[in-house]
Amino acid sequence: MKQKTRTLQCSAPTKINRKQSGLTTILLVFALAFFVLLPIAAFGFELARMHLAYEELKVATDAAALAAGTTRANLAMTDPGNQERQAIAIGLYLFKKNAVFGRVLDRTTYGAYPGSGMEPGRAYLQFFFERQRVRAQSWLCVAPAFGLSLLPPQVISVNSAASGMPKLDIVIALDTSHSMTQETPVFVVKRFMDGGKLQHKIQMHAKLGSKRMNEKYATGWPYFPMDLGARGDVLFDADLRVQHKHLPEEGQPPGKDKGTADAFTDMVIDIPTSGSSYFAGIMDESAKAAVLVEAFRGNLENSAVFESSGAKTALAGIVEPRAGFQNEYLKIAQAHLPLFSDAVKEVVKFIDAVHESSDAHFGLTTFSGIASRKDFDHFRWFKVSPRVPGAGQIDVKLPYVDLSHNGDQYDAVHDALVDENGVPQFVPEQGTDTGGSVQAALEMLHDRSKSRDDAKRIVVLVTDGMPRRTDGDYFHNYPLALHPSSTDAATHAAYEAAKDARREGIPIFAVAFLHIWDRSEAREGRHVLNEMVRLAKHGSQYYESRDIPGLREDLGSVARQLVRLVN
Amino acid sequence: MMPQRKSAGTLAIELAISVSVFGLLAFFFAMSCVVANAARVNDTVCRDAARAAAQESNKQDARSAARSVVQTYDGVHLVAIAYENKGNDPSAAPYVQVTTSTDVKSPFALWMHTGMQGNRITFTQTYAFPIVNLARVDRADQPDPEDY
Numbered sequence: 132m133k134q135k136t137r138t139l140q141c142s143a144p145t146k147i148n149r150k151q152s153g154l155t156t157i158l159l160v161f162a163l164a165f166f167v168l169l170p171i172a173a174f175g176f177e178l179a180r181m182h183l184a185y186e187e188l189k190v191a192t193d194a195a196a197l198a199a200g201t202t203r204a205n206l207a208m209t210d211p212g213n214q215e216r217q218a219i220a221i222g223l224y225l226f227k228k229n230a231v232f233g234r235v236l237d238r239t240t241y242g243a244y245p246g247s248g249m250e251p252g253r254a255y256l257q258f259f260f261e262r263q264r265v266r267a268q269s270w271l272c273v274a275p276a277f278g279l280s281l282l283p284p285q286v287i288s289v290n291s292a293a294s295g296m297p298k299l300d301i302v303i304a305l306d307t308s309h310s311m312t313q314e315t316p317v318f319v320v321k322r323f324m325d326g327g328k329l330q331h332k333i334q335m336h337a338k339l340g341s342k343r344m345n346e347k348y349a350t351g352w353p354y355f356p357m358d359l360g361a362r363g364d365v366l367f368d369a370d371l372r373v374q375h376k377h378l379p380e381e382g383q384p385p386g387k388d389k390g391t392a393d394a395f396t397d398m399v400i401d402i403p404t405s406g407s408s409y410f411a412g413i414m415d416e417s418a419k420a421a422v423l424v425e426a427f428r429g430n431l432e433n434s435a436v437f438e439s440s441g442a443k444t445a446l447a448g449i450v451e452p453r454a455g456f457q458n459e460y461l462k463i464a465q466a467h468l469p470l471f472s473d474a475v476k477e478v479v480k481f482i483d484a485v486h487e488s489s490d491a492h493f494g495l496t497t498f499s500g501i502a503s504r505k506d507f508d509h510f511r512w513f514k515v516s517p518r519v520p521g522a523g524q525i526d527v528k529l530p531y532v533d534l535s536h537n538g539d540q541y542d543a544v545h546d547a548l549v550d551e552n553g554v555p556q557f558v559p560e561q562g563t564d565t566g567g568s569v570q571a572a573l574e575m576l577h578d579r580s581k582s583r584d585d586a587k588r589i590v591v592l593v594t595d596g597m598p599r600r601t602d603g604d605y606f607h608n609y610p611l612a613l614h615p616s617s618t619d620a621a622t623h624a625a626y627e628a629a630k631d632a633r634r635e636g637i638p639i640f641a642v643a644f645l646h647i648w649d650r651s652e653a654r655e656g657r658h659v660l661n662e663m664v665r666l667a668k669h670g671s672q673y674y675e676s677r678d679i680p681g682l683r684e685d686l687g688s689v690a691r692q693l694v695r696l697v698n
Numbered sequence: 699m700m701p702q703r704k705s706a707g708t709l710a711i712e713l714a715i716s717v718s719v720f721g722l723l724a725f726f727f728a729m730s731c732v733v734a735n736a737a738r739v740n741d742t743v744c745r746d747a748a749r750a751a752a753q754e755s756n757k758q759d760a761r762s763a764a765r766s767v768v769q770t771y772d773g774v775h776l777v778a779i780a781y782e783n784k785g786n787d788p789s790a791a792p793y794v795q796v797t798t799s800t801d802v803k804s805p806f807a808l809w810m811h812t813g814m815q816g817n818r819i820t821f822t823q824t825y826a827f828p829i830v831n832l833a834r835v836d837r838a839d840q841p842d843p844e845d846y
Contacts, residue, residue: 156712156716157712157715157716160715160716160719160720161719164719164720164723168723169723172723172726172727172730176730176734179734180734183734183737183738183741186738186741187741187823190741190745190825191825194748194825194826194827194828197827197828197830198791198793198827198828201788201828201830202788202789202791202828205788206788206789209788210789217788217789220791221788221789221791221828224791224793225791225793225826225827225828228793228795228824228826229824229825229826230823230824230825233821233822233823233824235824672831687788688831688832691788691830691831691832692830692831694830
């Protein structure tokens with residue numbers, strides 16, 4: 132009994148405990164499962180869902196920032212006064228095209244999150260335009276998946292998305308070949324003595340590169356730009372050019388020419404005489420060509436020269452000689468080389484836009500028959516041509532600016548290209564040494580003492596035609612004589628340069644300005660540049676335009692291409 | 699012996715009930731993870747496809763770039779691609795919009811942000827990116843200028 136009692140005493144509570152604890156355990160398990168673990172799981176699920184919403188909102192914000200950044204870079208070239216407003220409109224438009232949890236963000240308002248009162252599905256977007264980037268910040272109200280009882284609607288904010296151009300080391304390779312001047316309107320004026328009086332006769336009024344001009348003065352026009360820079364005499368009459376031995380210097384009367392007459396033919400740029408032109412109001416329209424010729428030749432600098440030149444016989448009473456005529460003419464004439472001048476201005480705009488939008492360092496190499504390098508940024512050349520050495524020689528500029536590790540070189544490049552009035556500081560030359568210029572650019576970018584380790588390195592090549600090194604016929608004393616003179620060799624050099632760019636990992640943005648009227652040459656130029664881009668790889672791109680607005684758009688597209696998400 | 703048998707039986711029943719409850723929860727969690735992962739993968743694929751397409755300068759290349767990204771993931775489909783590029787005009791807001799989807803089979807009817815048909819959950823995501831490399835307007839048909 133004792134034992135039984137003991138057993139009863141011991142076992143009875145045990146039985147009761149087992150029964151109670153079993154029920155309790157089951158209840159506890161259910162309670163734990165449904166009131167603790169399930170809510171925790173649901174909360175975890177909500178957090179994961181919020182994180183996914185954050186990620187999706189971040190992508191949408193990135194897209195908006197990228198859209199705003201690319202638009203700003205584009206419009207910096209084409210519509211600078213409107214760039215921020217347009218960038219906001221397009222960034223917002225793109226943002227609304229994106230979705231979070233499969234629902235497009237079309238209920239987005241531009242502006243900062245007001246702080247409260249935001250309903251689920253509503254979003255806010257705001258941009259901040261800074262010097263080298265565009266930042267975007269967005270807010271989105273997300274409703275919880277398991278109803279409102281567990282969690283209230285959450286406002287997610289993404290404020291780290293930013294857009295802008297990365298660190299860039301850019302070398303501009305700019306074609307300054309004479310073909311850039313072929314849309315320049317010019318007078319061809321024949322000056323001759325008739326009965327002791329100097330007379331002027333307009334032989335032709337046409338665009339410099341027109342078919343008509345080239346038919347009549349087949350080989351004459353390449354001299355024109357160089358002679359403009361040289362401020363020397365211009366010799367164009369095809370018949371006269373070969374026979375002529377003694378060109379007059381500036382300020383001298385026309386010389387005699389055996390076999391024809393006392394005659395010279397000059398080609399001068401047709402300067403508009405209206406508006407604010409220096410020549411407006413002092414030049415009789417009927418004697419315009421004559422005035423321009425004499426101003427160009429320096430015969431209107433003072434009365435003595437004017438008298439001795441004989442020009443007074445034709446211009447007396449029309450224009451009063453005074454010092455500075457020649458300089459003014461040359462200055463205005465350079466500004467009126469339409470394509471060349473405008474193309475250089477567009478390149479300057481591009482540099483301005485990139486400078487404003489990114490941490491960019493610049494280098495510059497220009498090229499015509501040969502590309503400029505550090506030790507070759509000018510050369511001596513004949514005032515008229517190698518066939519007329521007596522006319523003397525001058526220094527011809529080939530602007531070059533070295534890339535620098537320590538400074539952006541923005542001012543140096545700017546100043547090398549244009550003066551304070553935006554007029555190009557140099558004149559076009561003959562030939563198109565595309566390969567040489569890309570090589571010069573690559574040398575700068577390859578040199579680690581000049582380029583930065585963490586910068587994206589690129590070459591922007593602006594050219595208007597086929598690679599062509601100048602024929603030794605006229606340039607036998609020219610450094611080019613050391614180089615292959617054929618188009619094939621120049622093309623080969625361009626391809627080799629593109630391969631070198633690929634080895635260096637440097638993309639080439641080739642901007643073809645194919646205003647050339649010769650379609651076959653344009654076709655060849657297009658082929659060569661496309662092949663260069665194909666060889667260079669690494670995101671190299673080819674752009675093509677035929678006019679200045681097109682060139683502006685293309686350079687805008689290059690700027691757009693350089694925009695990347697920063698984070 | 700009997701009390702011991704009863705005790706073990708009760709324990710087994712308790713264990714069975716607890717395990718089934720926790721098992722159900724664990725299964726639910728696992729399915730949630732699968733579903734969440736499917737949503738995440740679909741999101742990633744859609745984003746990458748949209749970004750790849752935005753680097754191209756024409757519709758064909760954009761479609762092919764998006765498709766090549768999507769094909770690297772099993773179970774994700776390219777639903778639609780819209781390519782809006784009106785020449786070299788940034789003010790026309792050139793963009794490419796890519797929509798992808800993926801299906802997940804589930805024994806649960808989960809209320810989520812997606813459509814559900816039977817035990818199949820379909821996740822759809824749409825991203826739009828600006829086209830970086832604008833296509834040029836072809837000017838080849840323009841007449842050559844005449845002499846001045």
